[in-house]
Amino acid sequence: MSGEDNLLKLVEAEEPDENDYRLQEQVGFILRKAHQRHVSIFAARIADLTPPQFAALAKLRDVGETSQNQLGTLIAMDAATVKGVIDRLKARGLVELSKHEVDKRRLLVNLTAEGRDAVERLIPLAREITQETLAPLSAKEIATFMKLLAKLA
Amino acid sequence: MSGEDNLLKLVEAEEPDENDYRLQEQVGFILRKAHQRHVSIFAARIADLTPPQFAALAKLRDVGETSQNQLGTLIAMDAATVKGVIDRLKARGLVELSKHEVDKRRLLVNLTAEGRDAVERLIPLAREITQETLAPLSAKEIATFMKLLAKLA
DNA sequence: TTGATATCATTTGCATACGAATGAATTTGG
């Protein structure tokens, strides 16, 4: 092997082939597909609610009445997005809105009785959705995956 | 401990506490957040193109001219979505459309010279985006994570 | 106290994302 060959190999090893970019192997692309698959599984099991809508209801069940903005922070939605989600839940009678007595900027959100019933009814299905999403992995793999995924999120 | 206590424990063990559903630990919720983080990193490095738009360009670079539908399959977008993406790329002169000579249903998509230049220029940035997205993980963790994520997608 | 800042909510505009319906063209099966 000549010295030039060694140099070439070295360069290739340090600077991965310019012509070789595999979209299918990029984490962003696979993350997008994995998310799509999960949403699809969700829709198959819970047809009348989207994952963000369910997230809002589940979080309200946890924390009780909160401001719209605070809820958005808790479920990772910006103000514009959370407004749309809450509007639709309100239109369906699953949440109710009220004004904060002291801080007049805040819009308080809470579950209605119907909303609470809905969450309680859906939580078992949500557990199944989680299971089905993770079904391609073994129990051990699931533990590893969830740990690493949490680091990325 | 009474027999009733034992029964209670057994039931709790089989049927995980009804009142204990933690949204923050569900794979779908974390997957959504990880995806959001990636999109945010992407936008910070490549301001004038979205991840789906870049995916279309990168895939066209790989496979050359294809039908709009086929491209959608390759980058995991349904027909309605891919149409919008291609329309916007076309409006910016990055791809060009033509009709398939034989099969008149098909709309062929290809990179323009400008589109090809853009992809080549952006691929190094895309590599950096992948790296930054995975930065919270060690090299070993990255290998593990990508293997498991691929199984889920 | 008041002027600068910060926070909360809303609105607009743009870009995925997908189900469902439609129309045109092709392929398949009898």
Add this chain to the structure above:
DNA sequence: CCAAATTCATTCGTATGCAAATGATATCAA
């Protein structure tokens, strides 16, 4: 060969998701 099924593309409606601008209110600091 021809009717049925399939494929490709488009359109419509609905739902995130985010940046940027705006207005109202609250907090902070000089």
